[in-house]
Amino acid sequence: MATIDKSKFSFVKRDDFASESIDAPEYSYWRSVFREFFRKKSTILMLGILILIILMSFLYPMFANYDFNDVSKVNDFSARYIQPNAQYWFGTDSNGQSLFDGVWYGARNSILISVIATVITTVLGVLVGALWGISKTVDRIMIEVYNVISNVPQLLIVIVLTYSIGAGFWNLIFAMSVTSWIGTAYYIRVQILRYRDLEYNLASRTLGTPTLKMINKNILPQLISVIVTLVSQALPNFISYEAFLSFFGLGLPVTVPSLGRLISNYSQNVTTNAYLFWIPLTTLILVSLSLYMVGQNLADASDPRTHR
Numbered sequence: 399m400a401t402i403d404k405s406k407f408s409f410v411k412r413d414d415f416a417s418e419s420i421d422a423p424e425y426s427y428w429r430s431v432f433r434e435f436f437r438k439k440s441t442i443l444m445l446g447i448l449i450l451i452i453l454m455s456f457l458y459p460m461f462a463n464y465d466f467n468d469v470s471k472v473n474d475f476s477a478r479y480i481q482p483n484a485q486y487w488f489g490t491d492s493n494g495q496s497l498f499d500g501v502w503y504g505a506r507n508s509i510l511i512s513v514i515a516t517v518i519t520t521v522l523g524v525l526v527g528a529l530w531g532i533s534k535t536v537d538r539i540m541i542e543v544y545n546v547i548s549n550v551p552q553l554l555i556v557i558v559l560t561y562s563i564g565a566g567f568w569n570l571i572f573a574m575s576v577t578s579w580i581g582t583a584y585y586i587r588v589q590i591l592r593y594r595d596l597e598y599n600l601a602s603r604t605l606g607t608p609t610l611k612m613i614n615k616n617i618l619p620q621l622i623s624v625i626v627t628l629v630s631q632a633l634p635n636f637i638s639y640e641a642f643l644s645f646f647g648l649g650l651p652v653t654v655p656s657l658g659r660l661i662s663n664y665s666q667n668v669t670t671n672a673y674l675f676w677i678p679l680t681t682l683i684l685v686s687l688s689l690y691m692v693g694q695n696l697a698d699a700s701d702p703r704t705h706r
Contacts, residue, residue, distance in 0.1 A: 434699035441695040448688035455505040464499035479671050488677050501681050504655040512636040518575040520629055523582025528613045531590025544584050547577050560648045570649040574639055582628055589624050593617045623700035630693020634686035641682055657682045
């Protein structure tokens with residue numbers, strides 16, 4: 399019978415806390431979000447374009463001496479319709495105005511309108527939607543309000559309101575957001591219904607957890623990716639609304655530049671001096687597309703099910 403050489407073995411010390419340690423790597427939600435977000439090359443490209451446009455729109459007007467309504471050069475034929483060059487990057491118009499300045503002043507107003515309207519509709523929609531989904535009393539009232547408002551085209555409401563209250567920066571924001579929030583609220587309500595009666599929420603309600611605390615702690619964190627998706631859709635939608643209304647002379651006053659106003663002013667230059675029309679239109683497309691793609695990729699990355 400073979401003998402065992404005990405010198406080749408050693409006793410392992412007992413560790414009463416070993417069973418409490420976690421061998422899996424530490425998980426950080428936001429670290430995983432940004433890792434997934436920057437994994438796609440399209441995200442980096444569109445994010446770079448979006449940052450460049452935002453910086454130019456908000457920093458450049460601080461240093462440029464530009465007046466959208468200045469026609470002092472209208473009789474200076476040497477300054478009119480200059481093709482894009484090293485001095486005038488986007489060329490000049492019939493008034494001798496630099497299109498480069500006009501585009502960034504206009505983009506600033508268009509982005510501001512979109513962001514403010516999106517913040518209003520998202521915050522109001524999430525708050526109302528959360529109460530709508532968790533309270534059966536609120537649900538009975540709000541479902542009737544939603545049925546009435548949702549059957550009226552949103553664009554028609556915006557057009558009627560802009561006609562009624564007049565042109566203006568804040569008037570346009572009010573017209574675009576006064577009923578837009580209800581669509582967001584309804585979508586949040588549907589999502590809330592998926593989580594409201596899960597076991598841990600029933601347990602919280604049984605233990606006397608206040609409704610608002612249960613919404614804030616148990617349910618809304620589950621909807622981060624949904625909210626980001628709604629924001630990514632609302633931002634380009636509101637920019638499109640502003641461009642559409644400005645194109646037809648609604649929304650902003652004619653003295654206030656915006657991408658929609660520039661496209662409207664230069665719509666007759668589609669073929670002659672086409673740069674006047676296509677450069678603002680291209681900027682509008684880039685703003686809308688980059689906002690949508692960055693938002694959608696962030697929404698995908700915010701979903702824990704996509705984390706590796």
